[in-house]
Amino acid sequence: MVGHAFMGAAHSQAWRSAGRFFDLPLNPVMQVLGGRDMARTAAAAEKLGWLDCETDWRRLVERDDVDLVDICTPGDTHAEIAIAALEAGKHVLCEKPLANSVAEAEEMVRAAEAAAAHGVRAMVGFTYRRVPAIALARRMVAEGRLGDIRHVRAQYLQDWIADPEAPLSWRLERDKAGSGALGDIGAHIIDLAQHITGDHIAEVSGQLETFVKERPLAAEHAGLSGTASAERGQVTVDDAALFLARFRGGAAGIFEATRFATGRKNAIRLELNGSRGSLAFDFEDMNVLEYFDAEEPDETAGFRRILVTEPTHPYVAAWWPPGHGLGYEHGFTHQAVDLVTAIAEGTDPTPGFAEGLQVQRVLGAVEVSSDTRQWQQVPA
Amino acid sequence: MVGHAFMGAAHSQAWRSAGRFFDLPLNPVMQVLGGRDMARTAAAAEKLGWLDCETDWRRLVERDDVDLVDICTPGDTHAEIAIAALEAGKHVLCEKPLANSVAEAEEMVRAAEAAAAHGVRAMVGFTYRRVPAIALARRMVAEGRLGDIRHVRAQYLQDWIADPEAPLSWRLERDKAGSGALGDIGAHIIDLAQHITGDHIAEVSGQLETFVKERPLAAEHAGLSGTASAERGQVTVDDAALFLARFRGGAAGIFEATRFATGRKNAIRLELNGSRGSLAFDFEDMNVLEYFDAEEPDETAGFRRILVTEPTHPYVAAWWPPGHGLGYEHGFTHQAVDLVTAIAEGTDPTPGFAEGLQVQRVLGAVEVSSDTRQWQQVPA
Amino acid sequence: MVGHAFMGAAHSQAWRSAGRFFDLPLNPVMQVLGGRDMARTAAAAEKLGWLDCETDWRRLVERDDVDLVDICTPGDTHAEIAIAALEAGKHVLCEKPLANSVAEAEEMVRAAEAAAAHGVRAMVGFTYRRVPAIALARRMVAEGRLGDIRHVRAQYLQDWIADPEAPLSWRLERDKAGSGALGDIGAHIIDLAQHITGDHIAEVSGQLETFVKERPLAAEHAGLSGTASAERGQVTVDDAALFLARFRGGAAGIFEATRFATGRKNAIRLELNGSRGSLAFDFEDMNVLEYFDAEEPDETAGFRRILVTEPTHPYVAAWWPPGHGLGYEHGFTHQAVDLVTAIAEGTDPTPGFAEGLQVQRVLGAVEVSSDTRQWQQVPA
Amino acid sequence: MVGHAFMGAAHSQAWRSAGRFFDLPLNPVMQVLGGRDMARTAAAAEKLGWLDCETDWRRLVERDDVDLVDICTPGDTHAEIAIAALEAGKHVLCEKPLANSVAEAEEMVRAAEAAAAHGVRAMVGFTYRRVPAIALARRMVAEGRLGDIRHVRAQYLQDWIADPEAPLSWRLERDKAGSGALGDIGAHIIDLAQHITGDHIAEVSGQLETFVKERPLAAEHAGLSGTASAERGQVTVDDAALFLARFRGGAAGIFEATRFATGRKNAIRLELNGSRGSLAFDFEDMNVLEYFDAEEPDETAGFRRILVTEPTHPYVAAWWPPGHGLGYEHGFTHQAVDLVTAIAEGTDPTPGFAEGLQVQRVLGAVEVSSDTRQWQQVPA
Known part of the structure; x- marks a missing residue:
């Protein structure tokens, strides 16, 4: 998992609890926590229950003991990390919004599609669905x-x-x-x-x-x-x-x-x-x-x-x-359950990156419309 | 109508409005308002829309131009006024609680039963039913x-x-x-x-x-x-x-x-x-x-x-x-509608005095129970 | 009052009740009800408590025993009736929306301004304000x-x-x-x-x-x-x-x-x-x-x-x-109270026709904007 | 922990989560789960995250690797288990109601008082307080x-x-x-x-x-x-x-x-x-x-x-x-936090067994009153 602020805590509770209440086909292990500062990341790993930590997300996404990368960082880093993780053959759960622009989101969808060809799964964290x-x-x-x-x-x-x-x-x-x-x-x-x-x-x-x-x-x-x-x-x-x-x-x-x-x-x-x-x-x-x-x-x-x-x-x-x-955090647990189940069953979790891109397109259309003061179509 | 405080205003609005919204078989006329003080009663009659007023309720219940007596006074006067009115052959609408004691309420029920034999109707004003x-x-x-x-x-x-x-x-x-x-x-x-x-x-x-x-x-x-x-x-x-x-x-x-x-x-x-x-x-x-x-x-x-x-x-x-x-007052209008309809149709309005007495018996049993610190039966 | 459907019933209850609960400086008399069909209008007048009726609104607005015209008809007739009434020196209460177009509403405002010069008042019935x-x-x-x-x-x-x-x-x-x-x-x-x-x-x-x-x-x-x-x-x-x-x-x-x-x-x-x-x-x-x-x-x-x-x-x-x-109807009673008070005090009731026109301009801007698919200014 | 049904699951989630969100002075380890049937207890231990299990609660309360006994069984077993645990010098958290009778609860309070003299703590699980x-x-x-x-x-x-x-x-x-x-x-x-x-x-x-x-x-x-x-x-x-x-x-x-x-x-x-x-x-x-x-x-x-x-x-x-x-389970986590803190600080957690007994006395008085059909005092 990369990031250990508010979202990091919520995702950690999800990974910790999912298998205690649901019957999971796979047993998730909370392996490595990524952060920028070693002291703070190590403290967070201890607190949140991660076995190890890294301050370079590039190393994290390449580790052999990592199968799934959970991205809980600000939006400007989503594209880079997610694409690298997918290219490294890791499943990805990426917090919303998928990216900071439609262009970035499109790149991410292309990476997800390429990865899907090898059975690598990508999901975007619209947790309230659950x-x-x-x-x-x-x-x-x-x-x-x-x-x-x-x-x-x-x-x-x-x-x-x-x-x-x-x-x-x-x-x-x-x-x-x-x-x-x-x-x-x-x-x-x-x-x-x-x-x-x-x-x-x-x-x-x-x-x-x-x-x-x-x-x-x-x-x-x-x-x-x-x-x-x-x-x-x-x-x-x-x-x-x-x-x-x-x-x-x-x-x-x-x-x-x-x-x-x-x-x-x-x-x-x-x-x-x-x-x-x-x-x-x-x-x-x-x-x-x-x-x-x-x-x-x-x-x-x-x-x-x-x-x-x-x-x-x-x-x-x-x-x-x-x-x-x-409570609030249970939606994250359900997200973890559904993602693990999809990975085990070899199906695409929802919402996938394409759905994240479509939301991004609506966001983009709202911005354009606000600038032009006219109605704006959302590309299909 | 006897009494022109809070209940008097509510009942007046009921008599005034009933025929404007419902089809009544009889047309109620707001004839005489009774009160204790002439100046205040006259002012209230003018304000509330009554044609005449009286400061002696005994005269009011005996007037030929009065068919129905609506009692809106404190509970200690209900029995006396209601019984006199029923004996004078006037229909009675009496505010709740029917009386201040079970004994008074029993007397009122007897008077109502006697009056019912001549087609005179008695109702107690549990208005929230409506x-x-x-x-x-x-x-x-x-x-x-x-x-x-x-x-x-x-x-x-x-x-x-x-x-x-x-x-x-x-x-x-x-x-x-x-x-x-x-x-x-x-x-x-x-x-x-x-x-x-x-x-x-x-x-x-x-x-x-x-x-x-x-x-x-x-x-x-x-x-x-x-x-x-x-x-x-x-x-x-x-x-x-x-x-x-x-x-x-x-x-x-x-x-x-x-x-x-x-x-x-x-x-x-x-x-x-x-x-x-x-x-x-x-x-x-x-x-x-x-x-x-x-x-x-x-x-x-x-x-x-x-x-x-x-x-x-x-x-x-x-x-x-x-x-x-x-709003609050509409229950009174519905009460007036149902009472006028019952009188016109020659049926007993509900709740009648016997129902008022039964409530009085529950009130009495609660008082006895509170004194004896034991459960108390309510007489059937 | 012209019109005796839903709004007519609500306005009648207001005129009937206002003086019973509030101290009015003037005593409104429910004089003439206007409608299209004589039989139905007469029945409505009887039911709602109006003394007389007319099937030609032009006659109604000119009657000497009419001081105030209350317009409860569909929107396409508001302008014509209101302007005639104001020109005849009658105060006007007109149901909302003031008119069916901005142009009509502007004419009405001109008529109201002219009438105001002679102490004649005009109000539009946005009753929920009360x-x-x-x-x-x-x-x-x-x-x-x-x-x-x-x-x-x-x-x-x-x-x-x-x-x-x-x-x-x-x-x-x-x-x-x-x-x-x-x-x-x-x-x-x-x-x-x-x-x-x-x-x-x-x-x-x-x-x-x-x-x-x-x-x-x-x-x-x-x-x-x-x-x-x-x-x-x-x-x-x-x-x-x-x-x-x-x-x-x-x-x-x-x-x-x-x-x-x-x-x-x-x-x-x-x-x-x-x-x-x-x-x-x-x-x-x-x-x-x-x-x-x-x-x-x-x-x-x-x-x-x-x-x-x-x-x-x-x-x-x-x-x-x-x-x-x-309940719902009390807003109409409050409207009647405020209008009668304004007339007695020689002040302009609110909302006046100018406020009604301004609402009409917003309505007009919404329609234009919907057609042009662009933002639209509301004229000040 | 003894018992692994509804309450067992709630308590397990509490022990699992408490240290992840709160700063605890001690680190609770989920050591042994007690149940009646070996197969079912072992499965529950695996599911709920307990390291070991026992089918004889007497062995469980005497184990050296157990410092605190959490009792989640039906009420008829509370007294026996709690007293044994306290006598074995283990802190006790006992689900409510404390016992099935006032007499049992009194015995438990005596055991708790004796244990308190050696710094052993007892708490009853009225979790909604938290x-x-x-x-x-x-x-x-x-x-x-x-x-x-x-x-x-x-x-x-x-x-x-x-x-x-x-x-x-x-x-x-x-x-x-x-x-x-x-x-x-x-x-x-x-x-x-x-x-x-x-x-x-x-x-x-x-x-x-x-x-x-x-x-x-x-x-x-x-x-x-x-x-x-x-x-x-x-x-x-x-x-x-x-x-x-x-x-x-x-x-x-x-x-x-x-x-x-x-x-x-x-x-x-x-x-x-x-x-x-x-x-x-x-x-x-x-x-x-x-x-x-x-x-x-x-x-x-x-x-x-x-x-x-x-x-x-x-x-x-x-x-x-x-x-x-x-959500519902968070009260249990707060209970775990407060109990661990009290143990670490050497203070009595609340509610203690004496409070549990007092509730039991109210329950007892209600039963007596229901039988005698009279008001009943609760012993101080």
Whole structure:
């Protein structure tokens, strides 16, 4: 695994827990942790339970005792590491967004396709797909319970930089992060909306906003936190990204990703309206899926609060009895389970790099549209 | 109508509106308002839209131009006025609780039975029965959608005297109010629980609490509000009433009525669990009934938030389109509609005085049980 | 009053109730009801409580016993009636949207300005402004509790034509209704968003959708309901309207109005995020306003569910004790109170026709933008 | 660890994860797993990550490589194992309820007191105390934010045997389980209510109900599930337990534990009303604590939905960023952290066995009261 910040901790817990609750066809061993600084990487390896560590990711991806490279670094390094790992014949799990540009993502897809020819697998980490309520939503749409989808409403609301004095982190610098709310959190709701509907966005009209253009420099730039200093730097990414969309199948989409929604902490909200029913989800109440069945008589119809903790729900049987909810990290465990299973079975894990590229193309179209102030097609 | 405080305003709006939205077989005329003080009664009559007024309720109940007497006074006067009115051949609508004691209530039932022999009708004002969501709940239970009822959970939570410096009103004096939270608001949840289940409480174990035993005297004692004075008086009623219950049909009941539930303003909460389903209601969100259908597959089962604003819902067709909710006063309008209809059709309105007496018997059993610290039977 | 369908009933209840709960400086008399068909109009007048009726609105607006004309007809007739009434020296209350086009609305504003010179008042019926929770929201924003507004999220979700077999009503015909969801319900959320923020929309990027292009003809075309016939007609308005917006003050807006949100009945949802706090509202729970105070310590900060039923809340003191909620129609009563008060005091009621015109300009810009597929400025 | 069913899996995940997220002063090693059947125990040890296994718990508690014994077996074995372990000088973590009777619990407390003299620690596993929202509730009460507590409302609602054909498990047999809903889930809400308020229950009036008296025998009796057989057996425990309570400090308590609340899966609901504020919690939305501050002005007061995911909240800083919720199992991890810390620091972990005994005394008083149909004192 390369990277040991927030994502590194989540992925480590996943690798550690997957085999304890699920029956895995292979037994993952947490072999080598990669980082930049030896002392900090060694401490992280000890803490997170990795057997060894490396400060040069190039060495890590070439080691014989490594079969799978899990990339948890900032977006500007994804392409280089992933391509090297795939070329070295290692399976790859790469955090989202796949890359910082469409061009990089295209290269990665080519590398993944070449590797696939030798049975090497590549997956991109849109982990929210594996929250049980989301997986149930997809299943219900696939079963036709919503009929024709007319509306897709998607929001990803956070507030961690609503304070203008919150310091500049690498996530606010274009050269490291690629974009701001758009790529960091907007990518998730684009992926979820397309995944659940089984449809693709055809065109968009976008609006990117940077409310606070200058911020105090952080003492250090790793991660979300840091101490403010007197010096100030430019915010070079969007604070919020909004866009209208048309899906290929005719649904009208409306998307909003922001880090300025005061009081909303990690509100991934999805709502789908179809001719036969509707679904609604909010990650701040992540074990619940709301469902309206339009075929019920009016007298007793209403949005049902499905507590997604039954053994019949996706992934849940491996865990606790009904009503004993799961948390954020469980999505990562399910991702690890599905990836290991795909590798063992010789199938392609989803979402693959091509799906990551398609999300990247939507992100790109939103940026172009925001610049040209016109609707923009997403290449198929 | 006798009385022109809070209940008088609500009843006046009901008489004024009933015929505007519903097709009534008779046209109610708001003839005479009764009060104690001429100037204030006349002002109230003008404000509320009554044609005439009286300061002696005995004259009012005997007037030829009065067919129906609507009693909105404190509980200690109900028996006397209602009996006089029934003896004078007037239909009676009497606010709840029917009386301040079982003995008074029994007398009233006798008077009502005697009057019924001449086609004179008597109704007690348990108005919450006519909130559409409550009426729907009763219908669903009657249809068997809940199966055998095992649990009845009922709370009536207010906080208007949680502050120990809130002044002493007539509602806190035993000789005027009969009891405190028990009779004022506990009576409502007893009636609702029995009404919705169609079952009666067989025995109870009660607990009455007076948290604040002395309060500043109010400058005036009419109604809920008033200015505090330096003098203090004894609180002679309960601040909160809690009791366990067994229903004749075997359900386990748990009841709580309090004026000390800080932050709860008028939370009438009901929850029923049966072998086939459950219902939940909270008056603070009064246009909603929650329903769990246990015969749904686990995968999609969940409490449904039924927005009780469809034309198929009780009383709703007379009002607005779906989603345009009703308010507190509409229950009074529905009560007026049902009473006028019963009078015109020559049938007994519900709840009649006998139902009011039965609630009074439960209230009495809770008081006895609280004194004896033992379970107490409710006479059938 | 001209018109006696859904809006006519709501306005009648307002005129009937206003003086019973509020102290009005003038006493409104429900004099003449206007309609097209004599028998139906007379029946409606009797039912709704109007003293007289007319089938020619021109006669109605000229009657000496009429001081104020309340226009509750479809949008294509607003301009003609309102202008005639104003020229006849009658105060006017006109249902929203003010007109079916910007040009008509401009004419109406000119007529209102001319009339204002003689003390004649004109108001447009954006009644939701007077829901207590909305009025409280505006007050809180005006007090600075939200700081700088960054995000305005507004949805008006209904589902009454989600069924493709729902019949064609006049509301789905462009020549009568002007537009579909955009003007009918989108106008409300535009007005509310601008009213609460005290800011105006500067530019928009719009998307209009008609999901079902052809529907069975209704047996009759008055109102929302009707019986389907075998013949089919074209839907000539939008089923849903979505748009992005920039406010003059810098906030990013996102708007959606639809009649295809299966399971949502009258969900007017507003959410504002500012530098100091946030507000959220949903009309399906209309007595509640949610408020997040960003200046609270993290430990205890959270969205508060303010039950807007306290005497200190706008309009509430005239009604019931805390926790006893109001319903849909109360906004109309408050509108009547404010209009009568403004007339008596010789001030301009709000929203006046100029505000109605400004909303019309936003509606117009959304339509242009949807056609040109580009951002469109709203004239100041 | 002894026992490897539901609780065994939860405890194993706790031991596995504690040191990965928290800085522990000692490094727990998952040494030996105890079970009855060698094959099944060995398989469980492999699955759950224990190094060795034993089928005789007496050997396990005497092994030199065991420092702490974690007891996850049914209640009828707790006393014997715990006392043996304490006598062997091993620290003990014992699942709740502490024992199946007050007499057993008293013996266990004596053993714990004797062991404490040699620095050996004993803890009882009321794990819900360590859900962050619950820990926050206790902190807020301790800080005086609620003022004098007047009401404690506690419910533990499940529905796993609402179906009369659900099979008989060991949890429904008095000789193994001691009691039914009362001891299994009622014990949790008694502990939580006393823990959060920092007060003890002084007296109770109880009601035990067995709705379904006979059930099909399960093919096997371990755990909650099993296959029904044709034979039937007696249910010898309560299906539901309800009781009224008075706390020593004067609060009125109302408690309900049931396995028949159709649609409620693991609804631990707590509500406290005090003179200065209120709190409400529901485990089905476990990352939220609702708080009403009575010192807010009425205009903006309301129950706040505190998302208990901030670094300032108990235990949260070790986990994920705000808005990324925890799940059921995290309470067990926090329990492990606190126990290891107490052992290392030489302090008594809470809750100790004496607290477990006090809960047992409340359980006992409820049973006596239910039999005698009178209020019953809880020994101090």
